[in-house]
Amino acid sequence: MDSARRLGPAQIGVLAQLGVSTVLLGGIYALIAVGLTLIFGIMRVVNFAHGEFLMLGMYLAFWAFSAYAVDPYVVLFVSIPIFFGVGLVTYALVMRGVIHASHNVQIFTTVGLSTALQNVALVLWTGDFRIVRPWHSSVVIRFADTAFNLSQVVAFLIAVALTVALFAFMKWTHTGRVMRATAQDGDAATLMGIDTDRVYRLTFAIGIAAVGAAGVLVAPLYAVYPTAGLQFVLLAYVVVVLGGLGDMVGAMLGSLIVAAVEVIGSYLFGVAWKEVLYFVLFIAVLAFRPAGLFGQRGAETLGA
Amino acid sequence: MPRRTLAITVVALMLVTGGLLAVVHGQSLSGEYKIGVLEPLTGPLAGEGKRHLEGYEIVRDMINERGGVMGKKLVFAVADAPDPTAAASEANRLVTREGVKIITGTFSSRLCGAASEAAARHNVVYWETSCVDPRFNKRGLKTVFRTEIDATGFGWYNVEFIAKHLAPRFGKKPNELKIAFLSEDSSYGQGVTESARQRAKQEFGMQEVAAEYYSFTSINDFTPIIAKFKQLAPDVVHHIGYTNDAPLFWRQAREQNFLFRAHVHAGATGYGSPDFGKALGADANGAFALLEPGPGFRIEALRPEGQKLEREFREAVQKRTGSYPLGGHQLAGGGLWLLKLVLDRARSDDPDKFRAAVMALDLPVGSVINGWGVKFAENGQNANDRVQHYMLQWQNGQLVTVWPEEFTTNRAKWIPLGAWDRRK
Incomplete structure (x- = not known):
């Protein structure tokens, strides 16, 4: 073993930095996964186009910044209603027709939507890599032996806030309770007088609003291009399975676990191993705890 | 009998004069020589593909101002290759429908393998100017050449x-x-x-x-x-x-x-x-x-013939695009100029004669566009230390x-x- 791989007391600084990197990267993954787990958990739809809505959010930040010099943090507030609207329209045009269809039909539909959105972006904005460079993306905060990027810290804090807000919404509001009821048993919910179509529409719109906002927040950190969503979306599925379907806090914890596997695995074994490592984790969770690390046993079949 | 002899003589004379006429015409560039140009002009690679096409067109005009190729005016049959499947099918079409004997292109390492494979199957010359996939010249294809170095x-x-x-x-x-x-x-x-x-x-x-x-x-x-x-x-x-x-x-x-x-x-x-x-x-x-080469490049460091060419090339790019030549212009233009040198020597697009001319070409660094030289290896790859x-x-x-x-x-x-x- 070479000296870099030996974790001795002299390397507390390295450990601290790896810890910070894990938390910040986990924040980005959580931002993306929260919307996905909501849609997954309540509608039982695997939204393969999730990454493309992230990409659209990144383009919104890019165009607002390059054409009107609007900071992404200002765009954030506008993006939530915009993407809520995008979610409603997508639901009406695409999802409503397949919400009661088989899982295969839903998968084909969302994969089709994903490819269509990528190509719309390609036609409208070309395949060029675009960069959003507000002042805060190059601000570095140093603390002891660790360094943080300001944009990444903000993204992490908003991820925590968003997770807590959605958790509270689901737990303590009437609409949240209605949504959970629909997730548990769609038919029974209908018999209790719940308009399930409205619940699904609302769920989809909230999920898309969350991922649109995530896109705006990650735009200062990563290049914007038509297939940018693919870079994150596979990870988001791992996170959602790990955390349990529809579990907000699970998604947050799952994100941190995936980020830890990635960061520590890359350091110890090399970055080429990172996908092997977290997909092994993914398969292990599916095999031994199919409801996720924090989910209830059997929850995965509810409402199916 | 004498009448028939006369007829034969007349026909023979006509053929000879016709042939002579054709030669004369060739010198004044009234004939055309068409090659296939294959680049991704739509899809995600289109930006760079169009820049390459621009580079080819600029150097094509330079070539025609200097007497064309084999005494004829060089013209292009342009085809779009956004992905490997299209690259192969368009290469086939260029050969079978357009009747070209030489295809040049395709810049991307995703495309050049498929395009050259298709061209080689028709025993047609494939002249790659940009892709860097190291496997390109390791397939034993005798009609496939690359002017740029590989990865x-x-x-x-x-x-x-x-x-x-x-x-x-x-x-x-x-x-x-x-x-x-x-x-x-x-x-x-x-x-x-x-x-x-x-x-x-x-x-x-x-x-x-x-x-x-x-x-x-x-x-x-x-x-x-x-x-x-x-x-x-x-x-x-x-x-x-x-x-x-x-x-x-x-x-x-x-x-x-x-x-x-x-x-x-x-x-x-x-x-x-x-x-x-x-x-x-x-x-x-x-x-x-x-x-x-980018800003700061000293043209004076090239050989005299290279200086003249590089200057003309830069002026032509400047005139057409208003800027310093970009990588796409340089690779496509520099590569097409080498094709002209081969055809000047081979005076034929017959694959064997063409190949012999490619192998015989030997120019030191600083001779042509980009300050390049030429020396191809048996596998059809231009030498590292010549492609400066x-x-x-x-x-x-x-x-x-x-x-x-x-x-x-x-x-x-x-x-x-x-x-x-x-x-x-």
Whole structure:
């Protein structure tokens, strides 16, 4: 073993930095996964186009910044209603027709939507890599032996806030309770007088609003291009399975676990191993705890 | 009988004069000679594909002003190849429907394999000017040639630069240098990196402290790699990256205050792309990228015939695009000019005669566009040390030519690289 791989007391600084990197990267993954787990958990739809809505959010930040010099943090507030609207329209045009269809039909539909959105972006904005460079993306905060990027810290804090807000919404509001009821048993919910179509529409719109906002927040950190969503979306599925379907806090914890596997695995074994490592984790969770690390046993079949 | 003899004589005379007429016509360029040009003109690669086509058109006009090819005016049958399937089917169509005997193209390593395979099946010449896939010339295809060096050539040049320019400026011997390799894992990154590793170790005895590969489509965080590299303290970081990952590595290296003496890349993506400068502004300062000649290039350093050609080429590009030639113009234009030289010599598109002319061509560095020379190997690959490449460096928002020094007015700065905020 070479000296870099030996974790001795002299390397507390390295450990601290790896810890910070894990938390910040986990924040980005959580931002993306929260919307996905909501849609997954309540509608039982695997939204393969999730990454493309992230990409659209990144383009919104890019165009607002390059054409009107609007900071992404200002765009954030506008993006939530915009993407809520995008979610409603997508639901009406695409999802409503397949919400009661088989899982295969839903998968084909969302994969089709994903490819269509990528190509719309390609036609409208070309395949060029675009960069959003507000002042805060190059601000570095140093603390002891660790360094943080300001944009990444903000993204992490908003991820925590968003997770807590959605958790509270689901737990303590009437609409949240209605949504959970629909997730548990769609038919029974209908018999209790719940308009399930409205619940699904609302769920989809909230999920898309969350991922649109995530896109705006990650735009200062990563290049914007038509297939940018693919870079994150596979990870988001791992996170959602790990955390349990529809579990907000699970998604947050799952994100941190995936980020830890990635960061520590890359350091110890090399970055080429990172996908092997977290997909092994993914398969292990599916095999031994199919409801996720924090989910209830059997929850995965509810409402199916 | 005499009447028949007369008739035969008349016909024969007509044929001869007809032939003579054809020859005369040829000299005044009234005939046309058509070649196929295959580039991605739609889809994600279209931007660079169109730039290549522009380069071909500029040099085609230069060729026609100087007598065309084989006494005829050079014309193009242009076809669009957005993906490998289209590249193969369009190459077939160019041969069977357009009747071309020579196809040139296709810049992308994703396309050149399929296109050349299709051309070779028809026993038609395939003249590649840009793609760098190392496998391209290893298939034993006798009618397939490449004017640009391949990815292994990039690695060769990078190590040349590190051993012969950087090491002396650090005051070290090449075998005292510690070098860390980092690369994206496509055929391009692997080709460059593996050849650089091999040459660095075997020829110069450099100390390799790390070799890491990653997928550029899924890399989201370089901090673990940077934490590891910081402890290994390399003198040189050799990083082959694409357009999304190179700025990410550089930004995070700055955030983590990772200090190294030099950072070297090769190719028109990543650190060699204008997007890198856009992403980082003045923070980009110091990074090296191996490319075609850029600002600072000294035309006077070329041979007299090369100077004249390079000047005319630059003026033609300037006239058409209003800017300094970009990589696409240089590779396509430089490659097409070499095709003209081959046809001047072969005076035929017969594959055997064409091949013989390619093998006979032997020009030193500085003879043609981009300061290139020519010497093809049996496998159809132009030689590394003839296709002169240049090291460019990011200096205050611009990539400028810094090496080899006899070819440029600029000098490499910040050697060794100082603190991140001291590179102004």
